[in-house]
Amino acid sequence: MASDFLTETFEANRALLTGVAYRMLGRFTDAEDVVQDAWLRWSAEDRADVREPRAYLVRVATRLALDRLRQLAARRETYVGPWLPEPVATGAAAADPAGTAPAADVADRAVLADTVSFAVLVVLESLSPAERAVFVLREAFAFPYEEIAAALERSEPAVRQLASRARKHVAERRPRYDTDPVEARAVTERFLTAASGGDLDGLLSLLAPDARLVSDSGGKSKAPLRVIEGGDKVGRFLAAVGTEQLPDMEVRIVETNGAPALLVLSAGTPDLVLQLSLVDGRIACVYLFRNPDKLGGMADSAAHRL
Known part of the structure; x- marks a missing residue:
């Protein structure tokens, strides 16, 4: 019975722990490792004094993610080409397109989707580990400052200062992209038609004059190792690669990171x-992902609730 309680309690909080770890680390595979380590601690330690399992588990996962974030810092310094967060399939399970969820739940999902967007995750990369943890716990999941302070082993005033600094940093650096999902879907469909046909004029009509293309291959797949600047250059690159055929190629429109x-x-x-x-x-x-190590979150067609 005790074992069943442990498992059920952990599974009830798994999605939350994964969401926290993913936003902190920017990689779904690393987030899964953190959650697995949290489970090992949860199942092995004495929990007689654990009154609030949810807060305890978040505290453990946050500390594990911070440790891993610091370990990954040196690895990212030697990364080949631009580094981008790992794309993760989200989709219907997260967005509830049928509109069956209560309005408050839909609003909450919109906030969560916003904090998992590439635009936000890229900016979070420029925060210190402590600032990133505070921003994620406070802005994405609305944890009380008291609980965040306990998770980080800092005073509540110090946590409030970190939160204020992180919010200001994100607000100043975050690009103001459009978020209308219907418009984004329509443009994506038009883009697919133009790119797959090598239609340069069609691509240029969709691209802003100052458009950029950022690709992440880690040097493991064919992709630009520098950011391509300017709509004309981006269009010409996409028109050239759009006509390339891979073995048994299939193209799908999916939802990743809420878009x-x-x-x-x-x-x-x-x-x-x-x-x-x-x-x-x-x-x-244009964000282009070709590092095979970062495509694991797309292999399963099931959407992740982040």
Whole structure:
């Protein structure tokens, strides 16, 4: 019975722990490792004095994520090309497109989706580990300052100062992309048609003049190792690669990190993910993911509740 209680309690909080760890680390695979380590601690330690399992588990996962974040810092300094967060399939389970969830739940999901967007995750990379942890726990999950202070082993005034600094930093650096999902889906469909046909004029009509393309391959797949600047250059690059054929290629429009994206599979295996960020209805940034180590979150068609 005790074992059943431990398992049920942990599973009830698994999605929360994964969401916290993913936002802190930017990689779903690392987040899963943190959650597994949290389970090992939860199942092995004496919990006689644990009055609030949810707060306890978040505290453990946060500390584990902070440790891992510091370990990963040196690895990212030697990363080949731009580093981007790992794309994760979200979709219907998170967005509730049928509108069956209560209005308050839909509003909460909108906040969570916003904090898992690439635009926000990229900015979070520039925060200190402590600032990132406070921002995630407070802004994404609305944890009380008292609980965050306990998780970080800091005073509540210090945590409030970290939260204020992190909010200001994110507000100043976060791009103001459009978030209308219907418009984003329509532009993604038009983009797919133009790119797959090598239609340069069609691509240029969708791209903003100052559009950028940021690709993450880690040097393990063919992709630009520098950011491509300017709508014309981005369009020409996409028109050239859009006509390339992979073995048994299949292209799907999916949802990653709360927004439409293109998933390209080669012989059934994820090979590329591409997501567009819009400003005033035109593409301002193209995120292109080709590092095979970062496509594991796309292999399962099930959406993740982050």
